[in-house]
Amino acid sequence: MKKRFSYLIRPLQVLIDVIIINLIVYLIYDKEFLNFSFLSYITLFWLASSYSFGFYKVYRYTSYLRVITLLGKQILFFALGYFAYFGIFREGDVVNNQFVILMSIMIAISIIKILWSFALKKYRSLGNNFRTTVVLGFDESSKNIIKLFKSKANLGYKFLGFFSDKNYKNSEYLGKLESVYDFTKKNMVDEIYCSLSSLTDSQIKEVNKFALEKEIDLKLIPNATELYSKNQTIHYYDDDLMVLNVNKLPFEFTGNFYIKRVFDIVFSFFVCVTVLSWLIPILWILVKLESKGPLIFKQGREGINGEEFICYKFRSMKLNKIADKVHATKGDARVTKIGAFLRKTSLDELPQFINVLFGDMSVVGPRPHLESLSLEYQKEVDDYLKRHIVKPGITGLAQISGYRGEIKKKSDIKNRVRLDIFYIENWSFFLDIKIIIQTVLNVFKGEEKAY
Structure with missing residues (x-):
């Protein structure tokens, strides 16, 4: 059975944030806020806004700058929704502790978000919560992604080796391109990285079909001059190191x-x-x-x-x-x-x-x-x-x-x-x-x- 990774991380993050929001209101203990309508409103608004902004779409390769950007957008929009509650339901009244609650929520969520990202990277650097990867092709782009896997342990990737139709004496060489199918069936592989310059279109289609059947994530390593289709999303793993993610179908979410x-x-x-x-x-x-x-x-x-x-x-x-x-x-x-x-x-x-x-x-x-x-x-x-x-x-x-x-x-x-x-x-x-x-x-x- 395929091992599943990280499927509880996002639900746990959402749960912790919702608990923090409600706990702050409870600890301040102001009856103006400690009621079902207000708590329901800010909880649902937080969930809706975080979903819209992709606040929890933070991946193992996401940089701290991206995390801070997401945090800023989410906090700003949540603040607008927070004040909208008083404009709609309280006719614009300034209620005691109104700003204290908002600032406490913003500070607490920000600290938790940054600490969570840091803790996950530290946890992965110790060899936990990793994804096993193989690479198809061995050109300069492939070598860069392999170098990244091996040099940045905090991303949480375990590189198993590469496949190429050229023979290499490298200890990480696993065989010809077609041997990836047998290798993957015998070993647990979570992600396959394909070099677009090393594989033909028909080979990539075949690998994509295989990856879908085996529930393996397929990533494409592009050339700088390539044009990309709408079913691919660009992700940056490290400054200028670009990888194309083959988007999931709607029903896979x-x-x-x-x-x-x-x-x-x-x-x-x-x-x-x-x-x-x-x-x-x-x-x-x-x-x-x-x-x-x-x-x-x-x-x-x-x-x-x-x-x-x-x-x-x-x-x-x-x-x-x-x-x-x-x-x-x-x-x-x-x-x-x-x-x-x-x-x-x-x-x-x-x-x-x-x-x-x-x-x-x-x-x-x-x-x-x-x-x-x-x-x-x-x-x-x-x-x-x-x-x-x-x-x-x-x-x-x-x-x-x-x-x-x-x-x-x-x-x-x-x-x-x-x-x-x-x-x-x-x-x-x-x-x-x-x-x-x-x-x-x-x-x-x-x-x-x-x-």
């Missing part, structure tokens, strides 16, 4: 995961209570009158990480033996009259909000496919499996863009996957809202491929 999950639960619960609660009895009667069989159609679909789950839909077809193998086509004789209406209005998909509550699906995401069809699509589209890194959705970017229903030609599935991957790489909460609104509008307008 825990905060985004919880935002999406909370929204899924709230939105799905609302739909189940306000719509499904009365629609299910009505549809049960209508579906039963036209054809034999259950109201709910259950089918195995591929979910996150390719794991199968049972997907729910209102039954729109007569019972048939090929339902799990063949999608509905235009004029499909299996579709009932009430089923045609359900499919045209997308009402047949509503039971999937139960799947969302169970955690198998999300409101928005790539549509789940049958396993048999998924195996076929994997052969046609190189990046198809990237869809599986997120939960499938009831609706998605591909669906509102016209790619839904029957797949008649290869370009249909390729365009779906292209839009699904774009959604995964560019997700935001507001993009989900936009897709949901467009989905509702499409239902009222009617969709040509909804059959």
Whole structure:
């Protein structure tokens, strides 16, 4: 199992700062401030402002100057929010101990922030909390980053060696570039550093794919003349030593995961209570009158990480033996009259909000496919499996863009996957809202491929 580093450092920092803020108010013990509304306000404002300014985004290579800059921005903005409380809720009154509390918080937080950074660097210099690294390529840029790893122990990097297609007698030479994969599987490697001048584009893409699969951070060592893409961020490890960080996908950030999950639960619960609660009895009667069989159609679909789950839909077809193998086509004789209406209005998909509550699906995401069809699509589209890194959705970017229903030609599935991957790489909460609104509008307008 991969060893995890530093995952408690930031939550612990946040907790300590929040405790300090509230403790100062308690120790001054002024009833004007020692109340739930004031303590809640300054706590929430501190959390919101620190998130906005990236106050806790301090890495092992972050300089003290950068730490002080972040501290100055955060303290200044917090002070503005602090005084805003009295302007909004106390009509501008100057309350006793108002300035004493603010100054005490500012001084205490500043001291803790600087001491924390110093303590972490000291702790790492003693050989603790380190990240293991390997370097691909051995040019001047690579040599500089290796020199940094070896000379500055307080950064907390343990250099294991380098790979190059040229043979070296150096004791740190680990082999040819392709041998990095076997080495990494046998040894715990946290970060791979690639020299852009030593590797081809195809080699970098291959290493990037491997790093994603093994949950290893990939860093790129650039040339000074390189142009950088938007999915890379420049970081300076030491004065003029520049490294490109390959940015994580939105769903790799825990905060985004919880935002999406909370929204899924709230939105799905609302739909189940306000719509499904009365629609299910009505549809049960209508579906039963036209054809034999259950109201709910259950089918195995591929979910996150390719794991199968049972997907729910209102039954729109007569019972048939090929339902799990063949999608509905235009004029499909299996579709009932009430089923045609359900499919045209997308009402047949509503039971999937139960799947969302169970955690198998999300409101928005790539549509789940049958396993048999998924195996076929994997052969046609190189990046198809990237869809599986997120939960499938009831609706998605591909669906509102016209790619839904029957797949008649290869370009249909390729365009779906292209839009699904774009959604995964560019997700935001507001993009989900936009897709949901467009989905509702499409239902009222009617969709040509909804059959």
